[in-house]
Amino acid sequence: xxxxxxDYVRANTLDExxxxxxxxxxxxxxxxxxxxxxxxxxxxxQPPLLVDIARIxxxxxxxxxxGQIRIGAMTTHYQIESSELLRKICPLLPECAGHIGDMQVxxxxxxxxxxxxxxxxxxxxxxILALSAELVAVSKNGExxxxxxxxxxxxxxxxxxxGEILREIRINKSNGRTGQAYVKMPHPASGFAVVxxxxxxxxxxGSECKSASIGITGVSSKAYRATAVEGGLSGANLDExxxxxxxxxxxxxxxxxxxxxxxxxxRRHLAQVYARRAIAAARDRx
Ligand SMILES: Cc1cc2nc3c(=O)[nH]c(=O)nc-3n(C[C@H](O)[C@H](O)[C@H](O)COP(=O)(O)OP(=O)(O)OC[C@H]3O[C@@H](n4cnc5c(N)ncnc54)[C@H](O)[C@@H]3O)c2cc1C
Numbered sequence: 001x002x003x004x005x006x007d008y009v010r011a012n013t014l015d016e017x018x019x020x021x022x023x024x025x026x027x028x029x030x031x032x033x034x035x036x037x038x039x040x041x042x043x044x045x046q047p048p049l050l051v052d053i054a055r056i057x058x059x060x061x062x063x064x065x066x067g068q069i070r071i072g073a074m075t076t077h078y079q080i081e082s083s084e085l086l087r088k089i090c091p092l093l094p095e096c097a098g099h100i101g102d103m104q105v106x107x108x109x110x111x112x113x114x115x116x117x118x119x120x121x122x123x124x125x126x127x128i129l130a131l132s133a134e135l136v137a138v139s140k141n142g143e144x145x146x147x148x149x150x151x152x153x154x155x156x157x158x159x160x161x162x163g164e165i166l167r168e169i170r171i172n173k174s175n176g177r178t179g180q181a182y183v184k185m186p187h188p189a190s191g192f193a194v195v196x197x198x199x200x201x202x203x204x205x206g207s208e209c210k211s212a213s214i215g216i217t218g219v220s221s222k223a224y225r226a227t228a229v230e231g232g233l234s235g236a237n238l239d240e241x242x243x244x245x246x247x248x249x250x251x252x253x254x255x256x257x258x259x260x261x262x263x264x265x266x267r268r269h270l271a272q273v274y275a276r277r278a279i280a281a282a283r284d285r286x
Contacts, residue, residue, distance in 0.1 A: 001041045001042060001043065002041065003037075003040035003041050003043065003046070004040070004043060004046040006040070006046070006047055006048055006049060006050055007048060007049045007050070008030075008049070008050045008052065009049065009050070009051055009052065010052040010054075010055055011051055011052060011053055011055075011056060012055060012056065013056060014053075014056055014058070014059070014138065014165070014167070017029070017051050017053050017056065017165060018138065018139060018140050018163070018165065019140070020049070020051045021051060021139075021140075021162075021163045021164075021165070022139075022140045022163050024048070024049045024051075025162060026047055026048055026049070027047060027048070027049040027050070027051050028045070028047035028049070028050055028051070029050075029051055029053055029113075029116070029165060030050040030051065030052045030053065030054070031053060031054065031073070031074060031109075031110045031112055031113035031116075032054070032076065032108040032109040032110045032113050033108065034101075034105055034108055034109040034113070035109075035113060035114070035117045035119065036050075036113070036117075053074060053165070054074065056074065058072070059072045059073055059074035059075075059112075059167065060072045060074040060075050060076075060079070061075065062075060062079065062080065062083050062085060062086060064085070064089070064173070067172060067173050068170045068171060068172055068173060069086070069089065069090055069093075069170070069171045069172075069173060070168055070169070070170055071093075071111060071168065071169045071170075071171075072112075072167070072168055073110060073111065073112025073113075073115075073116075073165070073166045073167055073168060073169070074110050074112060075110060075111055075112075076106065076107060076108065076109060076110055076111075077097045077100045077101075077105070077106035077107075077109050077110070077111065077114075078097070078103075078106040078107050080093050080094055080096075080097040080111060081094050081097035081098045081106060082094070089173055089174075090131070090171060090173070090174075090180070091180055091285075092127050092130065092131060092180035092181070092182055092198060092200060093127060093131075093171075095180070095181065095182045096123050096124065096126070096127040096182040096198065097111075097123075099123050099182060099184050099186070099193075099196070100114075100123050100124075100191075101191050102191070111124055111169060112166045112167075112169070115128060115135065115151070115158070115166060115169070116158060116160060116166050117156065118151075118152050118153075118154075118155070118156050118157060118158045118222060118223075119156065119192070120155055120156075120217070120218065120220065120221050120222055120223070120257070121187070121190075121192035121193045121194070121196075121217065121218045122192070122193070122217060122223070123182070123184065123192075123193055123196050123217060125148075125152055125215065125217050125222070125223030126182065126193075126196045126197065126198040126215035126216055126217040126223050127182055127198040127215060128148045128151075128169065128215070129148050129149065129152075129198070129213070129215030129223055129224070129225050130180075130198035130199060130200040130213045130214060130215035130225075131148070131171045131198075131200055131213070131215075132147070132148060132149070132171075132172070132213055133148045133169050133170060133171045134146065134147055134148070134169075134170040134171075135147075135148065135151050135166055135168075135169055135170075136166070136167045136168040136169075136170065137159075137160055137161075137164040137165065137166055137167065138164065138165055138167045139161065139163045139164040139165070140163060141163075143167070145170075146159050146160075149225060152222040152223055152224075153222065154221055154222055155221040155222060157222075174200075174202060176202055176203070176210075177202065177203045177204075177205075177286050178200070178201060178202045178203070178286060179199075179200075179201045179203070179281075179282035179283055179284070179285040179286030180198075180199065180200050180201070180282050180285065181198070181199050181277075181278045181279075181281035181282040181285060182196065182197070182198045182199075182278065183196070183197055183274050183277045183278045183281065184196040184197075184218075184274070185218075185270055185274060187261060192218070193217050193218035194218050194261065194262050194267065194270060195216070195217075195218045195219055195267060195270040195271050195274045196216070196217040196218050196274070197214065197215070197216050197217075197226075197250070197271070197274040197275045197277070197278040198214070198215040198216075198278065199212070199213075199214050199275075199278040199279045199281070199282040200212070200213040200214075200282065201213075201233070201238075201279070201282045201283060201286060202286075203286050206237075207237050207238055207239075207283075208235065208236070208237055209233045209234055209235065209236055209237075209238050209283075210234070210235075211230075211234055212229070212230045212233035212234050212279075213225065213230060214226040214229045214230055214233075214250075214275060214278070214279070216250060216251075216271060216275070218267070219250075219251060219254060219256055219257060219267055219268075219271050220251075220254050220255055220256060220257055221255070221257065224254060226249070226250050226251075226252075226275065228246075228249035228250075228252040228253070229246045229247060229249050229250055229275055229279075230246075231246075231249075232245060232246030232249060233246045233279065238279070238280075238283045240280070243276055243279045243280055243283070244276055246275075246279065247272050247273075247275035247276035247279060248272050250268075250271040250272045250274075250275040251267075251268045251271050251272070256268050256271075
């Protein structure tokens with residue numbers, strides 16, 4: 001299909017982009033275009049103006065500052081997948097990036113675009129939740145920080161307000177012994193997550209789990225923290241029985257999606273199986 005007609009402006013600076021958004025209420029940011037353009041072609045959205053932020057140089061970076069990892073919103077999936085720094089200090093991010101689409105999608109698509117899109121089957125939200133990230137949004141009125149737990153509101157809906165641009169993702173660097181893993185059952189046609197589970201565990205000296213953060217995507221209208229699973233892991237020695245028991249709570253309190261590919265019952269089962277696998281993998285890597 002062909003999209004409805006629209007105007008296009010390439011912003012050269014963040015200020016220019018923010019001004020354009022402030023002047024055009026229904027304008028949309030264009031990042032990698034790998035979710036927005038398909039949605040426009042299907043006429044699910046018909047923005048009158050696209051503000052292209054792809055050429056704004058200071059939105060694409062991976063760096064360390066003040067004990068945090070800071071990632072610019074326009075950083076591509078591939079840049080994260082191939083970052084040696086992230087492999088060392090936060091391997092969950094490159095691992096998650098490697099699960100997204102194919103090479104073309106990873107070369108163009110951005111972490112900021114994916115988070116702002118909040119696709120219920122997108123991979124990044126699970127990892128960002130498990131890492132308790134903070135998301136920095138900027139508008140003409142200034143800057144604010146949104147916790148990942150508060151960012152994903154519903155299907156394709158985030159806490160970003162009109163006129164705001166997601167500028168940066170911040171993740172506290174972990175101390176001590178930690179283990180991380182992302183596992184996913186991809187939809188065989190689209191590659192999106194039928195179920196994706198990110199696990200971020202920290203340990204005391206032995207095998208006792210000090211804290212656990214589990215993010216799950218693909219299962220419901222938005223990605224979520226599996227708090228009931230986390231509760232079953234914290235303070236426990238993570239043997240197979242403990243992990244299986246905790247993982248059996250992967251969809252507690254969650255309205256599970258069902259569709260022609262995976263019924264709600266099947267998805268619930270997959271969430272438990274993939275939660276178990278992610279936790280075991282994270283434990284074994286710690
Ligand atoms: C064939 C194919 C396969 C894919 N497979 C997967 C997959 O397996 N897993 C997965 O997670 N994703 C997958 N994707 C989606 C892909 O990851 C997209 O790149 C991503 O979802 C959107 O990023 P983008 O940079 O392309 O954003 P765009 O498409 O440009 O924008 C998406 C939305 O976010 C808004 N936006 C973008 N950047 C910002 C910002 N900085 N601040 C505020 N709003 C912003 C836009 O206005 C738009 O509403 C796939 C896409 C395709 C085409």
